[in-house]
Amino acid sequence: MTSPIVVMGVSGSGKSTVGAALAQRLRVPFADADDFHPAANIAKMTAGHALDDDDRYPWLEAIGDWLARHPDGAVISCSALKRKYRDQLRQHVADLKFLHLSGSKGVIQRRQASRPGHFMPASLLASQFETLEPLDADEDGISIDVDQSIDSIVDSYISRATGVNG
Numbered sequence: 001m002t003s004p005i006v007v008m009g010v011s012g013s014g015k016s017t018v019g020a021a022l023a024q025r026l027r028v029p030f031a032d033a034d035d036f037h038p039a040a041n042i043a044k045m046t047a048g049h050a051l052d053d054d055d056r057y058p059w060l061e062a063i064g065d066w067l068a069r070h071p072d073g074a075v076i077s078c079s080a081l082k083r084k085y086r087d088q089l090r091q092h093v094a095d096l097k098f099l100h101l102s103g104s105k106g107v108i109q110r111r112q113a114s115r116p117g118h119f120m121p122a123s124l125l126a127s128q129f130e131t132l133e134p135l136d137a138d139e140d141g142i143s144i145d146v147d148q149s150i151d152s153i154v155d156s157y158i159s160r161a162t163g164v165n166g
Helices: 015-026 039-046 053-068 083-090 105-113 122-131 150-162
Strands: 005-008 030-032 075-077 097-102 141-145
Touching: 005 015, 005 083, 015 030, 015 075, 015 097, 015 150, 039 053, 053 075, 053 083, 097 150, 105 122, 141 150
Parallel strands: 005 075, 005 097, 030 075, 097 141
Antiparallel strands: none
16 A cells, blocks of 8 residues: 655656656556646646646645545646645645655756647746745655656655665
8 A cells, every 4th residue: 555646846847757657666546637727727827827826726626636536545746836735635635745856947947848839838937946845844755856767766766755675
C-alpha cells in the first residue's frame, strides 16, 4: 500500500513525465491534473493569463476527489504551487505525499521550449516562480532537482521516500 503522491512544480518541470514514470514503477494509477481543468481555465491560460485562486478552487477539489478515490496509492501531476493548495488537497487525503520537482528558471525555460503546443505559454513561467511556495518542513514531501534523467529522479524519490534503493 502506497499513499497517494502529488508530483508538483512549475510548468515545464516535468511533472507529467516524472509522475507517469513514478506511477508505473509503483504500479499505481496516474492522472495529469491538466485533464481536470475546466475549459474556462484552459482558455484563460492559453490567452496568457494566470489563474487566480477562484479559478483553481474547483480544479483542486476535482483533483482531491480523484486522489481520495485511490487511498491505496496513485500519482497525480499537479502544480500545487501554494501551501494553501496543498492544504486543500490534504483535506481529501490526510497522508498525501509530495514530490517537488525543483529547478532553475534557465533549466525550466529550456524544458518548456522543447514542448511546443502546450496550452501553458512560456510567458507565464515568471508568475509560476513568483507563486511557488516550496514545501514547508511540516509537509510530507521531498524536493528533487529536475536537471537529471527521469529514471534518476524516480530512483531518488523512491529511495528517499522509502529508504529502499530503486
